[in-house]
Amino acid sequence: MKNHQSRAKRSKDFMENAFSLLSSPLQFTKITVPGASSINHISIDSSDNLWTHNSSKELLKVDRNGTVLQSLPIRSLYSGFYDTTEKGGLLFVDMTEQKVKKFGTDGNIDLLLTTEWEPYCIHFSRINGDIILVQxxxxxxxxxxxxxTRHDSTGWTQVIEEDKKGRRLYENIPQYITENRNGDIWTSSSWGQVVVVDSSGHHRFNYAGQAFQSHFSPRGICTDILGQALVCNSWQINPSVHLLDQDGQFLRLLMTSEDGLRSPTGVCIDNKQNIYVGQQVSSTITVYKYLDLT
Incomplete structure (x- = not known):
């Protein structure tokens, strides 16, 4: 156990020393999604293809050129309700049927589980393959x-809804959910704030924006190789992407209206630590680089 922990610490220290933050993000490409008017959510697979959606109630798998590789008709569109798996499949929630389903690379749809409450958004854990849901x-x-709720392959379920004093953790319906390298679960709601719990479900902290911004409406959220979180502030008065450390401390605004943001709502990161940003008023996904190897 000690050897395993030592190796994990060395790997963590190496990653922290290997990457440095660029003085400002570099935009290097744009991807236009056919038939889309808004990009509210983005998920990337192991081949760097993107899953997003168009305006005709279809989920789309597109490549870097915007070419549609797969499509999946769905009943309705809402916030972070799908996520990719390590093997290229797509998990998505069916709120009407209260089910979680998997769309495979072969085009088949499999039922994975039925939920007690209505499912809203989903994350596939890259740490252990668990399914993490907001209901x-x-x-x-x-x-x-x-x-x-967290669901593993054996059927075990973990429920997270209150802090140690019995107070409810989530005042509104979280619209997006993700996990960092430490296993902390981050949720965001445009009606409230970012709420973070550890892997045991213990409340760590909330994040409600910065005083120098008049409005904070957190939407899309993802984490990077350093455990940092990127949070979209979709409010059109001060659109931006906030960069937070793994303890919720504000580091900087990565992007603002000066970088072309109007209402950022979807964000994800690939294995090379490039950022993909989608907006509520655009059919284009913009790709930025913000970390550099030292």
Whole structure:
């Protein structure tokens, strides 16, 4: 165990020393998604192909040129309700049926699990292959209860909904969910803030933006090789991408309106640590580089 922990620490230290933050992100390409008017969510597979959606209720797998490689008709479009697996499949939630399904590379759709409440957004863990979900239920007109659940391959389920004092962690329905290299689960809601718990479900911190920005409406969220989080502030008065360290400390604004942002809503990172940003008012995904090997 000690040898394993020592190797993990050396690997972590190497990554932290190997990458440095560029003074400003470099935009190097744009990808136009056929038939899209907004890019609310993006997920990338191991071959660097992107899953996103168009305006005709279809999920689309596109390459770097925007060529459609696969498509999947769906009932409705909402925030982060799909994610890629390591082997190239696509997990997605069917809110109406309260089910999680997998769209395989062979075009088949398999049922993975049925949820207790309505599922909203999903993340496939790159650490252990678990499925991590946001679920919600309506308790009255305009009022909801939300929780995060983790599901492993044996059928075990972890439920995260309250802190140690019995207070509910999620005041609104989280719209996006991700996990960093430490196993911390990050959620974001445009109606509230970013909420972070550790792998055991213990509350770590909330993030509600910076005082120098008049509005903070967090949407798309992802994490990088350093455990840092990138959070889209979609508010059109001050659109931006916030960079936070793994403890929720604000590091800097990676991108703002000066970089062409108007309402960023979708974000993901590939294995080379390039950022893909989609916006609510555009059919284009913009790709940036923000880390450099030292």
């Amino acid at each position: 919600f239920t309506r308790i009255s007109e305009g009022r909801f209860l939300s929780k995060v």
